[in-house]
Amino acid sequence: MLAALREAYKGEAMFRPSSISRLLGCPGSVQLIARSPRETRKSSVYATEGTVAHQVAQDALLGKRQPEEWVDRIVDIPGPDGGKWVPQHDGKKAGWLVDAEMAEAVGLYVDEVAKRWTPDTMQYIEHGLTLGALDPTDPIFAENRGTADAVLADTRRGRLTIVDLKYGKGVMVAGDSPQLKNYALMGLIAFGTGGGWSEVETVVVQPRATDERQRIKSIVHDPADLLTDFLGKLGEAMHRSLDPDPPLNADPTGAWCRWCPAKVTCPALQREATDLARDAFAAMPPLGALSDLGALPPAVFVGTQDQPRPAATPPKGTIVLPPATVLDPGDIATILQRRPLWEAWITSVEERASSLLEAGVAVPGWKLVRRTGNRRWKDKEAAPDALRALGVNTSAMYTDPELRSPAQIEKLLPKEKKGAIEDLVERPEGALTLVKAENRRDGIASPMGAIE
Ligand code: SF4
Known part of the structure; x- marks a missing residue:
C-alpha cells in the first residue's frame, strides 16, 4: 500500500x-x-x-x-x-x-x-x-x-x-x-x-x-x-491511513475538510453536507475511503411555513429542506455550526465546475466569463511626463514611491481632460469566474474546444 x-x-x-x-x-x-x-x-x-x-x-x-x-x-x-x-x-x-x-x-x-x-x-x-x-x-x-x-x-x-x-x-x-x-x-x-x-x-x-x-x-x-x-x-x-478501508470523517466545522484536495469527490463530505436536510428516516450506507461517490439525491423538497414537510412520502433519496421558521434553536445552532463545512463543499463544487468548463466539458446552465481587469499604466516610466503635460503636479502624482493608479490620477484632472489618459492606460484580462448561463456577459470558449 x-x-x-x-x-x-x-x-x-x-x-x-x-x-x-x-x-x-x-x-x-x-x-x-x-x-x-x-x-x-x-x-x-x-x-x-x-x-x-x-x-x-x-x-x-x-x-x-x-x-x-x-x-x-x-x-x-x-x-x-x-x-x-x-x-x-x-x-x-x-x-x-x-x-x-x-x-x-x-x-x-x-x-x-x-x-x-x-x-x-x-x-x-x-x-x-x-x-x-x-x-x-x-x-x-x-x-x-x-x-x-x-x-x-x-x-x-x-x-x-x-x-x-x-x-x-x-x-x-x-x-x-x-x-x-x-x-x-x-x-x-x-x-x-x-x-x-x-x-x-x-x-x-x-x-x-x-x-x-x-x-x-x-x-x-x-x-x-x-x-x-x-x-x-x-x-x-x-x-x-494505510489500512484497507480507513475511515473518512468529515468535520462539521470545516476545519480540516476546507483545504482537503479530495473534497470535490469525497462521499463523506457530500453526505455530511446533505445529512441534516435529508429525510431523517432515509438510511445511509456506511462510507469509507473505498466507497463509490453516490449520485446526488434525485429531488429536493423545500418546505414552507404552511407545508414544512411533503404531504406524501417523497421518492427515496429526496432532500427535504425545512423552512427556517420551524427550526428550533438547537437545529439552528447545528446548522450554523456546520455552515463552514457546507461552504467548503459548495466551493469544491464550484472549483470542479470551473475545471470542467476550462477543459471544455459543458456544465448545464453555467459558463465561465472573464472579470473586468483594473486599468494600469501601459508604461510607468513614460506616463509621468505625459501627465505633467496634462497639468498634473508631480507631487500629487505619487503615493511615495509609487505612481498613483489611473483612477486616482483621473480625479486630479479637470473634467475636459479626464479622457486624455486613455492612451496611457491598458486594461489587462481579468480572472475567469463562474456565472449562470443567462448572465449577459459573453462566455469564454475553452481553449480545448467544447465537449458536450
Ligand atoms: S473532504 Fe472527505 S476526505 Fe477530505 S478531510 Fe473531509 S471527509 Fe476526509
Whole structure:
C-alpha cells in the first residue's frame, strides 16, 4: 500500500505538517486524495500570495533584501490569474507585485524571528525537516516531511524555537496547532533528542489578522510531551491511513475538510453536507475511503411555513429542506455550526465546475466569463511626463514611491481632460469566474474546444 500511495503522490510527501490536522481527523483522506483527479489539487491565488510572502521573508532573514525594499518589485513565480499576479512583467516571465501591505506584514514576522535570536543561536531558514530518522526500519516516517519557515536552535539554553509565517487572514491558526507540533517534533528529531532540549517554543505569526491578539501566538512545549503523546497519535494516524478501508470523517466545522484536495469527490463530505436536510428516516450506507461517490439525491423538497414537510412520502433519496421558521434553536445552532463545512463543499463544487468548463466539458446552465481587469499604466516610466503635460503636479502624482493608479490620477484632472489618459492606460484580462448561463456577459470558449 505504501509503495502504491507513494507513486500516486508523485514524490510529494504523504504526511505534510500542513495536512496533519486532516490526517488526525480523517485518516481515510490520504488514500482518497491519491485517487482524486489531479486538477482538483491546483494552487489558489491565496496560496501563491503566501508563497510570495515567504520568499520575501526568506530574503530578509538571509540578509539579502529587507521587506520594504521589495515594495513595487516583482517576485518571479508562476501562478493563477488574480490578486497581484502579473502575467508578463518583462516580456518573458510571470510574477507577483509586492506591495506595501505585504512588506509590512512580512516585516512583523522578520522582527519576531530576530527577537528570538541570540549569539548562541543557529538559525535555519526554509529548512527541510523529516521524521525519517526516528525509525529507519519503518519507511512511513520518511513520508512525514516538510519545510519549516524558521528554526532557531539555542544549544546553550536548551531551547528550540519554530517560527511559522501565516500570510492568510481568513482562518486563524493556533500556536499549538498539529502543524506546529509536527514541526516541533521534527526539530527535536533532526537536531537530536539527546541534545539537552529543555523546551520547544512554537510561534505562529499571522500579521494580517484583524484581531491584534491573533497576530502573534506562542506556546512553549515540554519535549517529553511531544515525543510521547503527540508522536503516539501521529504514528497511529499515519499507520491507520494505510489500512484497507480507513475511515473518512468529515468535520462539521470545516476545519480540516476546507483545504482537503479530495473534497470535490469525497462521499463523506457530500453526505455530511446533505445529512441534516435529508429525510431523517432515509438510511445511509456506511462510507469509507473505498466507497463509490453516490449520485446526488434525485429531488429536493423545500418546505414552507404552511407545508414544512411533503404531504406524501417523497421518492427515496429526496432532500427535504425545512423552512427556517420551524427550526428550533438547537437545529439552528447545528446548522450554523456546520455552515463552514457546507461552504467548503459548495466551493469544491464550484472549483470542479470551473475545471470542467476550462477543459471544455459543458456544465448545464453555467459558463465561465472573464472579470473586468483594473486599468494600469501601459508604461510607468513614460506616463509621468505625459501627465505633467496634462497639468498634473508631480507631487500629487505619487503615493511615495509609487505612481498613483489611473483612477486616482483621473480625479486630479479637470473634467475636459479626464479622457486624455486613455492612451496611457491598458486594461489587462481579468480572472475567469463562474456565472449562470443567462448572465449577459459573453462566455469564454475553452481553449480545448467544447465537449458536450
Ligand atoms: S473532504 Fe473531509 S471527509 Fe472527505 S476526505 Fe477530505 S478531510 Fe476526509
